[in-house]
Amino acid sequence: xxxxxxxxxxxxxxxxxxxxxxxxxxxxxxxxxEFPCFLAYxxxxxxxxxxxxxxxxxxxxxxAGVTANTYAYAWSATLTFNIALRFGVIDEVCKDxxxxxxxxxxxxxxxxxxxxxxxxxxxxLLAVYAPGGNSVRWFAGVLAINxxxxxxxxxxxxxxxxxxxxxxxxxRRSAFGIALGLGVLTSVYLANYALRAEFTSxxxxxxxxxxxxxxxxxxxxxxxxxxxxxxPEPVSLAVVSHDEVETWNTELQHLLRD
Amino acid sequence: xxxxVATFAQGLISPAMxxxxxxxxxxxxxxxxxxxxxxRSRTRRLDLEKAVQAFRSLDIDxxxxxxxxxxxxxxxxxxxxxKFREIKRQRAWAALxxxxxxxxxxxxxxxxxxxxxxxxxxxxxxxxxxxxxxxxRLRLQTIGASLHLLTEILLPDLESxxxxxxxxxxxxxxxxxxxxxxxxxxxRHSCNP
Numbered sequence: 001x002x003x004x005x006x007x008x009x010x011x012x013x014x015x016x017x018x019x020x021x022x023x024x025x026x027x028x029x030x031x032x033x034e035f036p037c038f039l040a041y042x043x044x045x046x047x048x049x050x051x052x053x054x055x056x057x058x059x060x061x062x063x064a065g066v067t068a069n070t071y072a073y074a075w076s077a078t079l080t081f082n083i084a085l086r087f088g089v090i091d092e093v094c095k096d097x098x099x100x101x102x103x104x105x106x107x108x109x110x111x112x113x114x115x116x117x118x119x120x121x122x123x124x125l126l127a128v129y130a131p132g133g134n135s136v137r138w139f140a141g142v143l144a145i146n147x148x149x150x151x152x153x154x155x156x157x158x159x160x161x162x163x164x165x166x167x168x169x170x171x172r173r174s175a176f177g178i179a180l181g182l183g184v185l186t187s188v189y190l191a192n193y194a195l196r197a198e199f200t201s202x203x204x205x206x207x208x209x210x211x212x213x214x215x216x217x218x219x220x221x222x223x224x225x226x227x228x229x230x231x232p233e234p235v236s237l238a239v240v241s242h243d244e245v246e247t248w249n250t251e252l253q254h255l256l257r258d
Numbered sequence: 259x260x261x262x263v264a265t266f267a268q269g270l271i272s273p274a275m276x277x278x279x280x281x282x283x284x285x286x287x288x289x290x291x292x293x294x295x296x297x298r299s300r301t302r303r304l305d306l307e308k309a310v311q312a313f314r315s316l317d318i319d320x321x322x323x324x325x326x327x328x329x330x331x332x333x334x335x336x337x338x339x340x341k342f343r344e345i346k347r348q349r350a351w352a353a354l355x356x357x358x359x360x361x362x363x364x365x366x367x368x369x370x371x372x373x374x375x376x377x378x379x380x381x382x383x384x385x386x387x388x389x390x391x392x393x394x395r396l397r398l399q400t401i402g403a404s405l406h407l408l409t410e411i412l413l414p415d416l417e418s419x420x421x422x423x424x425x426x427x428x429x430x431x432x433x434x435x436x437x438x439x440x441x442x443x444x445x446r447h448s449c450n451p
């Protein structure tokens with residue numbers, strides 16, 4: 001077994017083992033009540049890995065008539081639900097971020113819908129005008145869909161992070177970790193699928209596989225790190241008295257009434 | 259050989275390849291922003307004094323003058339068109355800086371309001387909710403004002419409407435902050451022997 005294969009297997013297996021530990025922590029901290037879709041996503045990722053890894057081993061040793069094509073079909077089929085779950089996780093993170101304000105929830109939903117529409121438009125245009133140079137038509141289609149989905153998801157998460165900074169919103173550590181990890185993952189997916197659609201050589205595909213699996217390991221580490229770190233202590237603002245806050249409120253309400 | 263190089267170069271600059279590399283650049287840019295936000299969120303500290311100072315530094319009379327439509331009309335009538343456009347752009351640019359600073363202060367205020375929600379005193383904690391909510395509204399309103407001023411910078415010949423609500427917002431906010439500043443310093447003086 002060459003070093004490339006060992007590295008590839010390590011990067012493929014280790015994040016899923018870590019995800020198993022992550023699920024235990026998620027359940028112990030009862031975070032599944034706040035992020036049920038994220039838990040479903042993580043469980044789905046583990047199940048998907050078990051299925052694909054089994055098919056990979058079968059294809060490698062030509063067991064039960066499994067071929068590389070079977071693996072490719074299975075990978076494409078599982079991907080659709082994976083993309084849907086990632087959208088669900090983004091929705092959950094969004095709800096958590098705007099949990100305190102109905103007004104912001106509405107404003108953010110509208111803005112994010114606009115961003116989604118814009119990104120979808122760009123994704124569709126790219127799929128039509130730059131469908132990729134892969135000779136296998138259905139595979140080129142899968143890559144184009146993935147590329148579009150990664151672009152929308154990465155754009156949404158980036159908008160969410162920038163929106164929160166712009167408005168001075170405070171994230172809970174767990175939600176921020178989920179958003180950050182998923183943001184990194186979808187950004188790398190975007191670059192990966194964009195290049196894969198054009199570069200069809202085996203060496204290029206192998207390198208991109210390593211890059212993606214390595215990034216996935218980094219993202220699972222980000223999720224685990226943020227989940228294991230306790231929430232920071234509330235900032236001490238002893239200098240602000242109740243009267244002060246009330247004055248701010250009254251004055252700002254006056255401003256907004258005008 | 260030459261033919262091979264030409265084909266390779268042609269492949270690299272084909273529209274599909276340009277699209278692919280553009281997406282890679284976009285992805286790298288997104289990654290850089292994510293890293294920046296992650297690092298900044300770890301080092302960010304709330305600074306009430308800074309927020310207060312930012313609001314207090316806004317000269318409301320100067321801002322009122324900058325966005326006054328009557329003043330604009332006077333300048334339009336008395337200056338040559340080229341000079342008017344130049345001055346209008348400068349005035350709109352200065353007003354935009356004011357709006358930008360007010361928006362930044364509103365963001366700091368919203369963050370303080372959110373931190374107050376976790377205060378040990380329930381009364382203060384309860385006050386944090388509407389405080390941040392109002393600051394967010396103010397922040398969003400500054401976007402509209404910024405767009406308005408940017409239009410004036412780009413198209414100075416357009417007849418502009420004034421920005422009265424924003425002017426009043428500034429005035430009231432700075433009055434509040436002056437009071438708050440006095441209160442804070444009085445509290446500090448009473449604490450320091």
